[in-house]
Amino acid sequence: MFASCPTQPLRAFEALEPLVSLGITSVNVAGVRPDGLPLVRRLYEQYGAELPRMTVQLRVSPGFDSHDDPEVGVKASIAEIEAIGDPPKYFTSDKLKMGAVKMSIDGGLSAPIFWSLKPYENRPGFYGEQRIPDSAFARVARRAHDLGWQLSIHTMGDAATVMVVNELEKIPQERTR
Numbered sequence: 412m413f414a415s416c417p418t419q420p421l422r423a424f425e426a427l428e429p430l431v432s433l434g435i436t437s438v439n440v441a442g443v444r445p446d447g448l449p450l451v452r453r454l455y456e457q458y459g460a461e462l463p464r465m466t467v468q469l470r471v472s473p474g475f476d477s478h479d480d481p482e483v484g485v486k487a488s489i490a491e492i493e494a495i496g497d498p499p500k501y502f503t504s505d506k507l508k509m510g511a512v513k514m515s516i517d518g519g520l521s522a523p524i525f526w527s528l529k530p531y532e533n534r535p536g537f538y539g540e541q542r543i544p545d546s547a548f549a550r551v552a553r554r555a556h557d558l559g560w561q562l563s564i565h566t567m568g569d570a571a572t573v574m575v576v577n578e579l580e581k582i583p584q585e586r587t588r
Contacts, residue, residue, distance in 0.1 A: 420450060424458045427465075436463050441563065442470035442513040445491045448501075455504040466510040467502075468563050469495065473551045474543030476515065481547040488551045498560060511563035512555040516543050517571040525567035526574075539568050549578040556582050 430438065443451060451467055471488035478484035495501050498509040518524030518540050523531070526539040552562055562579070566572045 420454045420457055423450070423454050424462070427462050428458070430463050431461065437466070438463050439466045439468070439510065441468050443467050444470050445494065451507065452502060455502070455507045459504045459506050462506065464506045466508050468510045468513040470513045471551060472543075473514070473547045474541075476542045481544050485547045485550050489554045492551070492555050492558060492560065511561035512551075513563040513565065514543055514548065514551065515565040516548065516575060517541055517566060517568050519567050526570040527568045528570045528573070538570065541571065541574075545574055545578060548575070549581065552578060553582055553585070
């Protein structure tokens, strides 16, 4: 919905505007890439009075889903987060706000490639896929936290969840040393 195209604000409006008549007053868009943010801004500048309130999560991809080298992905993701500046002040509409930084650690059920602690029953030796390595996730999460962002982390498998919890536990501990 939020790709760069001159007709996109109208198409996005047509998708969102009926929600208000259904009584839906707020929506959360769980992951807009940085290049889609100008479209969201234009949408609310043009049609905001007729749309529900919107919270936008900034999707960053420091891992293998977007980069062959996670080091490149970490630097790119941190630069994208830093470019927003002060998240609450990024959008000027009172109906539009910046939410959390969104990252997807592993795959999903539809592909089935979620990252598991145990091998898949039907695929011996296969544990799913980790899209964002531990260290890449930790560095991006730490920088986002330091800048005042909330984090929205997608995990499907138990191994992904364990990794995220372990890395997130370290952030406040590191800050107290």
